[in-house]
Amino acid sequence: MVDGSLNKMRRYFESGATQSYSFRKRQLEKLKAAILKYEKDLYKALHDDLKKSPEESWVTELGLVLSGIRITVKKLRQWMEAEKVPTNLMNLPSSSYVMKEPMGVVLIIAPWNYPFQLLINPLVGAIAAGNCVVLKASEYAPATDAVMEKMIGETFSDEYILYVQGEGTKVVPELMGRFTFDFIFYTGSTAVGKIIYRMAAEKLIPVTLELGGKSPCVVESDADIKVAARRIGIAKFSAAGQMCVAPDYVLVHESVKEKFIGSLKESLLRFFGDKPESNYNYCRIINEKQFDRLAGYLKDGRVVYGGRTDRSKLFIEPTILDHVSTDAPVMREEIFGPILPVIPFHTMEDARQVIKRNPDPLAFYVYTSGTRKEKEWLSSVPAGGACVNNSGWHLTNHHLPFGGRGFSGIGHYHGKYSFDTFSHKKAVMKTPTWFDPGIKYPPFKGKLKLFKRVIR
Ligand code: NAD
Numbered sequence: 001m002v003d004g005s006l007n008k009m010r011r012y013f014e015s016g017a018t019q020s021y022s023f024r025k026r027q028l029e030k031l032k033a034a035i036l037k038y039e040k041d042l043y044k045a046l047h048d049d050l051k052k053s054p055e056e057s058w059v060t061e062l063g064l065v066l067s068g069i070r071i072t073v074k075k076l077r078q079w080m081e082a083e084k085v086p087t088n089l090m091n092l093p094s095s096s097y098v099m100k101e102p103m104g105v106v107l108i109i110a111p112w113n114y115p116f117q118l119l120i121n122p123l124v125g126a127i128a129a130g131n132c133v134v135l136k137a138s139e140y141a142p143a144t145d146a147v148m149e150k151m152i153g154e155t156f157s158d159e160y161i162l163y164v165q166g167e168g169t170k171v172v173p174e175l176m177g178r179f180t181f182d183f184i185f186y187t188g189s190t191a192v193g194k195i196i197y198r199m200a201a202e203k204l205i206p207v208t209l210e211l212g213g214k215s216p217c218v219v220e221s222d223a224d225i226k227v228a229a230r231r232i233g234i235a236k237f238s239a240a241g242q243m244c245v246a247p248d249y250v251l252v253h254e255s256v257k258e259k260f261i262g263s264l265k266e267s268l269l270r271f272f273g274d275k276p277e278s279n280y281n282y283c284r285i286i287n288e289k290q291f292d293r294l295a296g297y298l299k300d301g302r303v304v305y306g307g308r309t310d311r312s313k314l315f316i317e318p319t320i321l322d323h324v325s326t327d328a329p330v331m332r333e334e335i336f337g338p339i340l341p342v343i344p345f346h347t348m349e350d351a352r353q354v355i356k357r358n359p360d361p362l363a364f365y366v367y368t369s370g371t372r373k374e375k376e377w378l379s380s381v382p383a384g385g386a387c388v389n390n391s392g393w394h395l396t397n398h399h400l401p402f403g404g405r406g407f408s409g410i411g412h413y414h415g416k417y418s419f420d421t422f423s424h425k426k427a428v429m430k431t432p433t434w435f436d437p438g439i440k441y442p443p444f445k446g447k448l449k450l451f452k453r454v455i456r
Helices: 002-014 023-035 039-049 053-080 117-128 141-155 168-178 189-203 225-241 255-270 288-300 348-356 371-380 416-421 448-454
Strands: 083-085 095-103 105-109 133-138 161-164 184-188 207-210 214-218 250-251 302-305 321-324 340-346 362-369 383-390 422-429
Touching: 002 105, 002 133, 002 161, 002 168, 002 362, 023 039, 023 141, 039 053, 039 141, 039 340, 053 117, 053 225, 053 416, 105 117, 105 168, 117 133, 117 416, 133 340, 141 161, 161 371, 168 189, 184 189, 189 207, 207 214, 207 255, 214 225, 214 348, 225 362, 250 255, 250 348, 250 422, 255 302, 255 321, 255 340, 288 321, 302 340, 340 348, 348 371, 362 371, 371 383
Parallel strands: 105 133, 105 184, 133 161, 184 207, 214 250, 214 362, 250 340, 321 340, 362 383
Antiparallel strands: 083 095, 095 422, 302 321
């Protein structure tokens, strides 16, 4: 069944139907209309899966995608244009340009934490670049998966965009084993990312891997502590910490540690109240497996805020951990939940040694009011992206590339970067026939001096 569908997609792509500007633009507009049509269903599904409020769902899921569509439609014609580049002396009077060619039939695989946005946002780039697309959402957000399947099936023909459901461990190897995709865009854990990379390598398929990791947050002695606590608090505990760019842990200068913890407690109380289990703004953990893993971390330090859990409701209170050993599991694995270790540091070098234990984070955050410190921190911690006096929001600016490095991923997307990611850059040189100097052809003997002058 899948074989037949994929071969049909290949034929559809090869027919050239997806290539024109007008086709791509129309599909983006259809996608936008479909999202608006299913807006309420998506809110309900995201609430069923993760207890996300419509407001949070708009900011982090639907709204983000719709604004991506808006700027893509606006800029598409310009992005599709071939880019003229200069031509070097030895090739004159040729002219040169870079053509943006669709990759072909591409596979997009998404995780459960932002189940809508992380599947549909890459789809925007894939459509814009003229590809046919197979979509595979996470099976762990089943309500959102069901709405998206209906929405996509109703909006696009399955020879153009095919929505595939099922367990990743079964479905993805089957798809990748039977069909040679032209590109794979994967978002999820580093462990599964390695499996995808290995399968892709067998067929030399290019990949973008958007992975996870432990994103550190540094609070310097000269930081505005109240603001830092508020911004770290919201970035860490929205989606109950199940966000790829959530601050994983905080390294706070020892001189401001108590003040920071005090401010953070105040902020958390204001955001989620004293009964976060029934608070409108607070999400739940996705499933029992994740709940058990997270609950296990609570013993890795002293709970100074939160710490209550309820497995039947998949609830873990926003929790601050103090006195955490850097050897404890909570400091060795990506937390991906509402537990925040706060670790004091004395010197910058001490803090850097902690960060180096989990290199190449997806994001790095530094809170400071000193420009020199800011520069020093930014240039000494390799990371996918970074914020100064902020956490997580860099990913909502579509003018910035979003992606990891090393363990946190390969490649990037958002805005024009998405279009580029899903396009092959074909280098083209056009040479007129009226000039064909003999120097380029044998016999070469005696031409060395001339070659040295032209090629340098
Ligand atoms: P996951 O790796 O378990 O699953 C992601 C996708 O891969 C799902 O669609 C799943 O069905 C599929 N899959 C699972 N096992 C597979 C296998 N053996 N072979 C092929 N496919 C398989 O990730 P998750 O638990 O859904 O998501 C959490 C992780 O994703 C965290 O590490 C988080 O940091 C990361 N993440 C990264 C970003 C980013 O943009 N960089 C965004 C969100 C989440």
